[in-house]
Amino acid sequence: MMPAMRMPPGREVVPRYSTGERLTHWAVAVAYVALFLSGLAMFHPFFYWTSAFFGGAAFMRVLHPFLGVALFVLFYAYALRLWRDNIMTDSDKKWMSNMVAYMNKAAEPYVDGKYNAGQKLMYWSMVVVIAGLFLTGIVLWRPYFAPSFALVTRRVAAVLHAGLAFVMFVGIGIHVYAAYWTKGSMRAMTRGTVSGAWARFHHPGWYARMTGKERP
Amino acid sequence: MAFQSLDVINRSASTSTPPQARGALEVAKLIDISKCIGCKACQSACMEWNDLRDEVGINPGHYDNPADLTAQSWTVMRFYEEELPADKGLAWLIVKDGCLHCAEPGCLKACPAPGAIVQYANGIVDFQQDQCIGCGYCQTGCPFNIPRYSMKDQKAYKCTLCSDRVSVGLEPACVKTCPTGALAFGTKTDMKDLAGERLVELKSRGFEKAALYDPSGVGGTHVLFVLPHGDPELYRLPKDPRVSPLVALWRSGVAKTLGVLTMVSVVVAGIFHYMKVGPIEVDEDHKENPS
Ligand code: SF4
Ligand code: SF4
Numbered sequence: 108m109m110p111a112m113r114m115p116p117g118r119e120v121v122p123r124y125s126t127g128e129r130l131t132h133w134a135v136a137v138a139y140v141a142l143f144l145s146g147l148a149m150f151h152p153f154f155y156w157t158s159a160f161f162g163g164a165a166f167m168r169v170l171h172p173f174l175g176v177a178l179f180v181l182f183y184a185y186a187l188r189l190w191r192d193n194i195m196t197d198s199d200k201k202w203m204s205n206m207v208a209y210m211n212k213a214a215e216p217y218v219d220g221k222y223n224a225g226q227k228l229m230y231w232s233m234v235v236v237i238a239g240l241f242l243t244g245i246v247l248w249r250p251y252f253a254p255s256f257a258l259v260t261r262r263v264a265a266v267l268h269a270g271l272a273f274v275m276f277v278g279i280g281i282h283v284y285a286a287y288w289t290k291g292s293m294r295a296m297t298r299g300t301v302s303g304a305w306a307r308f309h310h311p312g313w314y315a316r317m318t319g320k321e322r323p
Numbered sequence: 324m325a326f327q328s329l330d331v332i333n334r335s336a337s338t339s340t341p342p343q344a345r346g347a348l349e350v351a352k353l354i355d356i357s358k359c360i361g362c363k364a365c366q367s368a369c370m371e372w373n374d375l376r377d378e379v380g381i382n383p384g385h386y387d388n389p390a391d392l393t394a395q396s397w398t399v400m401r402f403y404e405e406e407l408p409a410d411k412g413l414a415w416l417i418v419k420d421g422c423l424h425c426a427e428p429g430c431l432k433a434c435p436a437p438g439a440i441v442q443y444a445n446g447i448v449d450f451q452q453d454q455c456i457g458c459g460y461c462q463t464g465c466p467f468n469i470p471r472y473s474m475k476d477q478k479a480y481k482c483t484l485c486s487d488r489v490s491v492g493l494e495p496a497c498v499k500t501c502p503t504g505a506l507a508f509g510t511k512t513d514m515k516d517l518a519g520e521r522l523v524e525l526k527s528r529g530f531e532k533a534a535l536y537d538p539s540g541v542g543g544t545h546v547l548f549v550l551p552h553g554d555p556e557l558y559r560l561p562k563d564p565r566v567s568p569l570v571a572l573w574r575s576g577v578a579k580t581l582g583v584l585t586m587v588s589v590v591v592a593g594i595f596h597y598m599k600v601g602p603i604e605v606d607e608d609h610k611e612n613p614s
Binding site: 149261262304305 | 337338437458567572590596600601602603604606607
């Protein structure tokens with residue numbers, strides 16, 4: 108047995124995500140990127156070239172729904188672990204009303220939970236959108252399921268699937284940007300921890316509960 | 324690929340304009356239902372020329388054989404035993420089903436694979452199975468429920484109007500073989516004239532409602548029907564076929580462009596927001612007394 112590595116003590120860190128949560132999150136992210144690239148090729152011919160990443164368009168079309176099922180399973184496995192922390196509370200209303208000021212760094216809305224209201228909205232919108240994408244995707248899935256649905260059902264599904272995918276792109280775009288904009292949060296998903304200062308500033312209520320220390 | 328690239332006027336999922344240099348006469352096949360005896364010679368000719376062999380099925384209790392269009396059966400005679408309106412008695416209405424080669428094809432509009440569906444200047448709509456990715460969207464787009472999906476190779480198939488024969492100056496195999504002259508082939512103008520003459524004749528024989536089926540909702544078709552009893556619905560043909568508004572919305576250039584533009588805007592907005600506002604950073608060094 109190798110002795111455990113011992114590091115000199117450093118800044119205060121607060122654990123935010125377990126290894127399991129982080130790995131699931133990144134598995135979802137990989138599936139999402141693959142799904143998005145393959146879906147985009149079928150949405151607009153301008154992006155047909157992305158099919159080259161998948162060994163040609165015919166194979167990409169076969170792969171796309173399987174990736175979708177992978178994303179569906181992984182996402183809900185992940186979401187199930189987080190739902191309690193994403194319930195909307197009264198304090199979230201205040202955050203919402205200050206959102207624009209917050210985006211301009213003109214306000215520091217108080218956040219009580221592990222997530223702020225923006226993150227919670229993202230969470231719930233993805234819960235809904237991914238369910239919708241899954242259901243409409245089943246209706247369009249060739250060759251297995253599509254033949255058993257009526258033509259008009261398939262038409263409706265095609266429109267909804269494209270629309271939901273669009274909403275998902277916008278949502279994920281905001282999610283990625285917000286993570287990049289808020290310095291120090293990337294670390295939560297890459298290493299599982301955040302700095303104490305970060306936690307105190309962005310999620311003071313959560314910080315107090317996690318460390319047993321007083322609310323700053 | 325029986326035609327030359329200059330003959331292609333429309334290509335699925337393409338962002339550029341197809342060649343327009345050469346015009347061509349629009350062709351059409353005229354199916355005169357009043358002359359058809361349902362012998363299925365055209366079905367056999369189609370199988371022979373295209374070298375297709377459908378599976379031997381079972382008799383489902385009617386004359387349609389095979390019972391439906393398939394990836395191996397691109398045309399099927401459908402037999403409708405109809406009680407005619409106005410006490411005209413019982414009649415067999417025999418409809419040769421297959422692709423109508425629409426001027427504004429819904430299949431082509433729905434297809435996401437560049438060049439998997441092409442439209443020739445003469446009006447023929449052709450599937451290029453080597454480009455097909457097997458999504459089945461063409462079925463979603465077609466207002467006549469024509470394309471059929473093959474489980475074997477995951478490609479879509481339908482009548483080609485014998486584009487290979489037509490490109491070398493021959494008529495389609497079904498037309499060539501029809502023993503009663505119920506099928507005719509030529510320029511669309513000639514076929515409409517021929518149908519016009521036939522309508523006069525039919526009307527003089529008591530088929531007052533006889534009409535030509537060339538639905539304008541899909542820009543007209545390159546397969547025309549002479550309907551002795553007029554009403555398309557008697558023959559299970561849609562009265563006013565058009566590309567479903569859902570498909571039109573889903574595949575419209577405006578919707579697709581707007582979608583892509585908005586997605587690009589999200590990325591651009593992110594860059595600009597960052598440049599204007601800058602990141603939110605916490606001061607790690609003053610951790611003991613945050614301001
Ligand atoms: S009938 Fe259907 S398959 Fe044939 S050209 Fe029209 S839309 Fe396409
Ligand atoms: S299945 Fe139909 S819509 Fe899909 S690529 Fe093939 S021809 Fe185009």
